[in-house]
Amino acid sequence: MLRLVYEGFLNILAPHTCLVCESFLANASYSDNNTLANYICQRCFDRLPPAPRSEELLAGIARHFSGDSLAIHSITARFQRETASIASTPDEDNDSTSITPLLYALKYHGVQRLGRALGRELGELLQMLGQTSYTAIVPVPIHSARERERGYNQSTRIAEGIADVLRLPVEIAWVRRHTYTLSQTNFSTEERKLNVHSAFAVGRSPEGIKGASVLLVDDILTTGSTLNACATTLLELGARRIDAATMAKA
Ligand SMILES: [Zn+2]
Incomplete structure (x- = not known):
């Protein structure tokens, strides 16, 4: 009872609104900040277009990588980011919404919990x-x-949300991203080639990677080249198989 009064009070002070349509979120919860009901209304959520099937997504990535340069075994995405401009007939209910405002809020407006x-x-x-x-x-x-600068990696927040459901560990120290602005002059020719080949390198704590079956997570799938480069590095470091999952397909 007291909690309900408190939440009602918070609702007046800082009401939650839908990031897509800006309507007031009556079902928002102040006790669980990790629920999507705090960020998008049911109506907008129901109209988010789902991503294409895994086979279709993988075929799309495979077009960019020949034969054994494809390091990803499978890929799953939850939403289709851009709502395709489907020719709508007058009687067709074509009012689909977009996940973009949520992904934007997560990446650029510091709304970390949305990632989870x-x-x-x-x-x-x-x-x-x-x-x-x-x-x-x-x-x-x-x-x-x-x-x-951002204070967090948005993909780590998404990975933590997946881990809540699948009860799996999240490894953030197996691989790291190169900083391209660093001078390459200290690298040998071979190391330089590796550096160009991949934007990723062994992380500070790669124990456990040998033989690992990995679920690689990113926020958005575009061409798949970032995912594939990271997957290639993980395989080179001894991982056995890489499946990928992203929040949205661009
Ligand atoms: Zn809405």
Whole structure:
């Protein structure tokens, strides 16, 4: 009872509104900040277009990578980011919404908890598809300078949400991202080639990576080149198999 009064009071002070349509969120919860109901209304959520099926997504990535340069075994995405401009007939209900404002808020407006809420949504899809047996979840790392500036890696927050559902460890120290602005003059020719080949390198704590089955997580899938580069590094470091999962397909 007291909690309800308190939450009602908070609602007046700082009401939650839908990040898509800006309507007041009556079902928002102040006790659980990791629920999507705090960020998007049911109506907008129901109209988010789902991503294409895994086979279609993988075929799209495979077009960019020939034969054995494809390091990803499978890929799953939860939403389609851009609502395709489908020719609508007058009687067709074509009022789909977009996940973009949520991904934007997570990445650029410091709304960290939204990442966990989104991650749970992705985790539930993976669970439904039976994609649950992994050694660990690995978020695609961002440059350390960018992470310091932003205060967090948005993919790590998503990975934590998936981990809530699948009950798996999140490994953030298996791989790291190169800082390209660093001078390459101290590298040998061979190391330089590796540096160009991949934006990723061994992290500060890669124990456990040998033989690991990895779920690699990123916020958005575009061409898949970032995911594939990170997956390539993980395989080179001894991982056995890499499946990928992203919040949205661009
Ligand atoms: Zn809404």
